[in-house]
Amino acid sequence: MEILLAVCVGLVVYTYFGYGILVWLLVKIRGRRPALKTDADFAPDVTLIVPAYNELSCLPDKVANSFAQLYPVDKLHFLFVTEGSNDGSADFLRSEYGSKVALMEGTERRGKVAAMNRAMLQVKTPLAIFTDANTILNHQAVQNLVRHFRDPQVGAVAGEKRILTGDSESAAGSGEGLYWKYESFLKRLDSDLHTIVGAAGELFAVRTELYEPVETDTILDDFIISLRIAGRGFRVAYEPDAYAMERPSFSIVDEQKRKIRIAAGGFQSIVRLTYLLNIFRYGWLTFEYVSHRAMRWAVAPLCLPLIFLANGWLAARERLASSAEGYGWTVLFILQGLFYGAAWVGYRLEKKNLRWKLLFVPFYFTFMNVCALAGLVRYWKGNQSGTWEKVRRAGEVELKVRS
Template identity: 30%
Template sequence: MPSVSPGVAIFGLAFWLSVGALLFTYAGYPLLMAALARLRPRPVRSSAQTPRVDVLLVVHDAAGQLDAKLRNLLSLDYPSDRLRINVVCDGCGDGTEAIAHLADPARVRVFTHRERRGKSACIGATLGSLDADIVLFTDVRQRVDAGALRALAAALADDHVGAASGELVFEAADGFGRGIDAYWRYEKLIRRLESASGSLVGVTGALYAARRSVIGDVPAGIVLDDMWIPLRIASAGYRVVFVPQALAYDAAASDPAVEETRKRRTLGGNYQLLHRWPQLAVPGAHPLAWRLWGHKWLRLLAPWLMLLALASNAALAVLGGRVYLILFLLQLAAYALALLGRGVPALARAWMPARIAAAFLSLNASALLGLADYVRNPNAHLWRTTPHRELYR
């Protein structure tokens, strides 16, 4: 039996461990959730109900979008006497507050913070003023389907469910945006499987509902309130479920820079969660810790695993023979395809592999840059409204 040099053994171990971890991150974990959903299903015992609902909408300089959003919310298929909208103006200086005050005061309340505080601070400050059974969280940009609130309320009729997430649908995506949309469909599949087997690890910030009594404190400065809140609810023993019938609509960014800025902020928020709540990374310390590793934390490690796989494969291509040379060339081809998809929009529009490769590379680059962003500025919790073409029809 031929001997293996120490160099080949070390680089081979690094290569296969990194490749194995990447395969588990993007394929193994979804398959594990699918197996759990099939072998140990946990269906939601939904039942039609119309509890009192407080909508919580935090806005900053959203004068161009707020009127349409309010009309959208006021037209939901839900009893008008059971639905109240709470608009929180976070340091608005563009007329947003005046638009909010034009709405029917019997159905729309306005809270004003003259200085910007950030979304989570506004949520935390406003929750004590709400008294409905259910709080519906939404953002100003997305259009909510008329039947969405009824679907979320029905899921919350199950006594074991503490929060219910809607589904975000991207409209009219093209080019790079179609790659993002494909990734989002993959993400939604995982959420469906997590919900079918237990709980999600996060919700769609554009549309989710929670029992007011179990939300808990929301501290200032949190970037990902749509993870903090459901994880607090899950820590109290409640399920967080996915309701695909509850739809919100958005437009996928066709400009890679816009989407990458948004993704960097989201991934920086994941690092912040680990910093502020380190027990989330300790199996057994939180009910969803293992799922967090499979769904979130390994993705933060993925770009480092990709770099390790590329570097170790390069060494093995020199030391380890033809098979490793072929694998190395395949890796280089995959990166070249991703860069072409990013640099040549026409290719991304015409060919799905280039589109997906570009979106995947962008996602992992954003994970690296998100870490740098958080280290450089751990208090980057303020946001700007992202303008999009008309979504309200």
């Protein structure tokens, strides 16, 4: 039990802290990649693809934001995918913008991945950028993504996802924002070391010629697309100065649905990307993929209940034996109980719309791992599909983007 406890604790600590420290040290030793400079002469044609299933409320702001990109007007093309929408999105785009935007519509809802596969067949530009309809991009986003493609070894570029939260936001929103700040930090390190392992669907760019049609039941299309490109020997770069801003989930129930779906997609991805586990062939990519992604989805969530149970067994054994060591195990067990108790209180308060930020770290950490276990069950049962699952977002706010 002591060995089991030690191994599980080590795996969890490595997953959430040790990997970041190790990669930071490796980057310090090897040195960061040289900073990129914007080259005005490098401006290839780009297609901005916006999947927009029933996003009529977001479209006016999204189109305006897309048109405001600081990129040569004759080089930037727009493709809005409204397939399956029944809220008038296609009619709005057609009547308001006409030939200024390309439109891919249809009455049948086949799912986001099927729509992306069809959209890429229409793309004639060497580069394509995917972005969600409910996000706002900084004005230099396209320009900053594109500059990485001067390097022929770069096959894709991921932008940064930012969560906009206010002082009165829920614990889920605050936790989500903190999570993405830490993720951005790790992505910077991954990119400097070798390649990032997984783009965020809110904003990422690919070389059109490298895009491969994705299985239509794929949940994490952005992750699969970027990892398959990396598996072919190309780098997936990271550009923190190209970012997509969005509001957090409307409620803890909405965030829970989203997290469980992502976790199910994580297990699906692990199965479909099994070949990337061959470290003798993929080297640094395997190291980053296993440490940053696979362990977070498939190892740490399973270790946490084992740690709690093993610690409880050891505390009970030592107390029954009246051993002095029992106090150490008991204290550790009590601390675990307090941590999970704080997480439970945070969850109950959140469901009643009562917020206490002091609890959001234990709450969100526990919440994230419980959702991962629920995602494993969902994947195991086959209860997922590739169709869009819209998640309500917190109240709309005015987004002011610096030019």
